[in-house]
Amino acid sequence: MNARAILPALCLCYCFTVSGCAPYPGRVAASLKGPQLRNGVVGPATETAGGSREMIVWNAPDLNNGQTWAFSPNYSQDDIDRSLNLCPPAGVLFGEWKDVEKNQSQHVAPMRLIHGWSAASQFAGSDFWGTHRYRDWNVLLVGSGGFEQFAAPANDPNFADWSEVQDLYVQNPEIGRIIEVEWDSGFFAPEMAPQLGDETVVVGRWDFDCGHESATKSGEVKTTGFRSEMHAPAILISAHITKNEPSSLQTRYKIFAGSRSGPLDTVPLLFFFQRLWGTHINQLGGQDYSIALQAPQDGWRIASCTSEEGTPPGGRSKKIETQLQPSDGGKSLTLTLLAKPFNSGARVGRSMIVNAVWVPENSPGRQGAVKCE
Amino acid sequence: MRVSLRIRLLGLLAVPALLLGADKLQDALAGLKSKDASTYEKAAEFLAKHPQQARDPLQKLLQQYDDKDALTRFRAAKLLGDLNDQSSAEVMKKVLFSGLETNAAVRVEIIRALAKLGRKDVIIAYSNSGLEKSATVTAAIALALQGSADEDSKAELGRLLSSTDDERVSRAAVFAISKIYKPVLENPRNAMASKSSGLSKAASSRGKLPAPPPPPSTTPDDKAGNAKAKLEPTAADQAIFAALKAKGESKNPAITKEAAALLQEISKIYKQP
Numbered sequence: 001m002n003a004r005a006i007l008p009a010l011c012l013c014y015c016f017t018v019s020g021c022a023p024y025p026g027r028v029a030a031s032l033k034g035p036q037l038r039n040g041v042v043g044p045a046t047e048t049a050g051g052s053r054e055m056i057v058w059n060a061p062d063l064n065n066g067q068t069w070a071f072s073p074n075y076s077q078d079d080i081d082r083s084l085n086l087c088p089p090a091g092v093l094f095g096e097w098k099d100v101e102k103n104q105s106q107h108v109a110p111m112r113l114i115h116g117w118s119a120a121s122q123f124a125g126s127d128f129w130g131t132h133r134y135r136d137w138n139v140l141l142v143g144s145g146g147f148e149q150f151a152a153p154a155n156d157p158n159f160a161d162w163s164e165v166q167d168l169y170v171q172n173p174e175i176g177r178i179i180e181v182e183w184d185s186g187f188f189a190p191e192m193a194p195q196l197g198d199e200t201v202v203v204g205r206w207d208f209d210c211g212h213e214s215a216t217k218s219g220e221v222k223t224t225g226f227r228s229e230m231h232a233p234a235i236l237i238s239a240h241i242t243k244n245e246p247s248s249l250q251t252r253y254k255i256f257a258g259s260r261s262g263p264l265d266t267v268p269l270l271f272f273f274q275r276l277w278g279t280h281i282n283q284l285g286g287q288d289y290s291i292a293l294q295a296p297q298d299g300w301r302i303a304s305c306t307s308e309e310g311t312p313p314g315g316r317s318k319k320i321e322t323q324l325q326p327s328d329g330g331k332s333l334t335l336t337l338l339a340k341p342f343n344s345g346a347r348v349g350r351s352m353i354v355n356a357v358w359v360p361e362n363s364p365g366r367q368g369a370v371k372c373e
Numbered sequence: 374m375r376v377s378l379r380i381r382l383l384g385l386l387a388v389p390a391l392l393l394g395a396d397k398l399q400d401a402l403a404g405l406k407s408k409d410a411s412t413y414e415k416a417a418e419f420l421a422k423h424p425q426q427a428r429d430p431l432q433k434l435l436q437q438y439d440d441k442d443a444l445t446r447f448r449a450a451k452l453l454g455d456l457n458d459q460s461s462a463e464v465m466k467k468v469l470f471s472g473l474e475t476n477a478a479v480r481v482e483i484i485r486a487l488a489k490l491g492r493k494d495v496i497i498a499y500s501n502s503g504l505e506k507s508a509t510v511t512a513a514i515a516l517a518l519q520g521s522a523d524e525d526s527k528a529e530l531g532r533l534l535s536s537t538d539d540e541r542v543s544r545a546a547v548f549a550i551s552k553i554y555k556p557v558l559e560n561p562r563n564a565m566a567s568k569s570s571g572l573s574k575a576a577s578s579r580g581k582l583p584a585p586p587p588p589p590s591t592t593p594d595d596k597a598g599n600a601k602a603k604l605e606p607t608a609a610d611q612a613i614f615a616a617l618k619a620k621g622e623s624k625n626p627a628i629t630k631e632a633a634a635l636l637q638e639i640s641k642i643y644k645q646p
Contacts, residue, residue: 035408035409035410072544072627073540073541073544073627075516075544075545075547075548076544076548076631077548077551077552077555125410125411158478158481158482158485162410163408163409163410163413163414164410166444166447166448167408167444169447169478170443170444170447170476170478170479171443173476173477173478173481173507173509174477174509
């Protein structure tokens with residue numbers, strides 16, 4: 001009798017213990033598994049200098065339309081209470097991620113869009129296997145303007161569980177709030193992640209991570225609630241300047257879209273059963289997405305461009321077709337992700353890289369239409 | 374004979390053990406400088422588990438004002454706050470008042486550590502000194518005083534709010550003030566009945582602050598049990614009300630709204646000047 005009761009209990013304890021860490025996917029290069037490039041100073045690489053402009057402009061649809069919640073730029077008790085109410089004590093045991101815009105009438109919260117610059121991009125230190133197929137790839141975003149309305153008070157850049165954040169904060173005490181973007185690497189290709197300093201646009205699920213409460217548990221500094229983040233994204237686009245010369249600019253845009261994001265909706269206490277079939281699906285299908293890709297400065301036109309397939313994610317998904325063509329008289333490229341033919345909950349994805357060469361508008365040469373090959 | 378032999382043997386064993394312990398401490402202190410997350414985490418864990426050994430070297434690290442080591446000083450301040458050793462508060466005070474710590478993030482962490490140690494008196498003295506010019510640090514000072522219902526903290530928050538145009542500081546101060554009055558607003562009867570000021574559990578809980586002020590006096594109606602009776606504000610309360618009123622008329626609409634809303638709430642329970 002005892003053996004019958006003890007053995008399953010021992011097995012369960014053992015499995016909980018060994019399941020502490022989600023693994024790296026086997027297909028990922030060893031060089032990506034360790035610490036990635038880091039530069040604590042947020043300098044020209046991460047913000048547009050004088051005369052420069054954003055390289056990624058979201059055209060349509062307006063994903064932040066009808067937003068029902070926006071954080072104030074600094075401390076507000078309502079903002080803090082929002083996360084504390086959604087993340088009850090021990091709530092992490094019953095679901096770690098809670099939508100910031102909780103709406104009972106909707107089956108899922110709408111996807112939101114944030115625009116920032118990557119201040120760190122690497123694998124998570126560890127992730128609970130019960131709610132992850134593989135270890136998350138984490139991107140740390142800094143930003144300005146509309147970015148702030150997505151960052152909770154707890155996103156102040158002094159959190160202790162990311163030593164990269166400490167480094168970044170000490171180098172940039174006035175940096176403002178930081179948002180994490182986390183994507184299960186079973187459904188995301190780390191090769192398609194932004195590099196340090198890259199301009200980055202993220203579309204996805206905006207939620208609280210109920211596992212990360214701010215401030216201290218002791219002392220008299222009170223909690224400022226839980227951190228908000230993008231977990232998991234559905235679209236991640238980054239722009240990188242590969243060559244910067246007076247006569248030409250070369251840029252690379254990584255575009256990764258995927259509706260799947262792993263078993264993050266799994267109830268940790270029941271993960272053995274739920275994680276087998278549970279995967280969060282972002283409502284990516286059912287509409288097209290249009291994005292303008294630009295040179296980092298005014299006064300440039302497209303000279304040539306190529307597109308290639310990016311590293312695909314793991315798992316099966318239907319491919320989203322794309323259109324890429326010059327627009328605005330050659331001042332930008334318009335990329336369209338053609339996801340309208342799919343159901344909103346379909347398992348769809350796309351991974352591609354666009355390389356563009358830009359020349360000054362007044363430079364000699366062909367002014368006509370450029371086709372991306 | 375046997376006893377002395379044992380002592381010698383123990384001595385022989387103790388020396389390598391102590392040396393090993395010293396090595397580990399040095400490794401941990403070196404680990405605080407590491408940019409590798411796991412190395413830092415292991416170092417911090419070791420130091421937190423050995424507060425007696427860690428205290429002095431951490432205090433020394435905090436005073437090594439070299440720009441390259443700002444991350445180490447930041448981490449040292451954080452750990453010293455967690456070690457809960459009062460002697461560290463004096464070192465932090467020295468660092469703040471010396472003006473030699475040029476990194477604002479380190480100063481913010483020192484403020485937070487002082488709050489953890491219950492040394493609001495040092496925070497208030499530093500704030501009053503006028504040495505701090507960074508809005509980020511001043512906002513951290515306001516946040517460190519959140520919910521503190523003693524007269525000194527209230528007076529300082531009123532001063533901070535009335536003397537700044539910075540949005541971050543203003544918002545932090547309004548937030549900190551709202552935490553003082555929230556318990557009173559939620560349960561005014563308890564506040565009146567309390568023998569202390571009763572406005573915050575946090576206030577004076579560590580006995581390092583001046584004695585709490587007497588309970589707020591009330592009108593005669595209140596003593597008869599009339600729930601509508603209003604509390605008599607202290608001098609510090611009045612300073613806060615005046616600062617909130619001024620902010621309620623400021624040019625920044627968001628702060629104006631927050632300050633006016635808070636003042637309106639407070640006026641339900643306090644007599645306004």
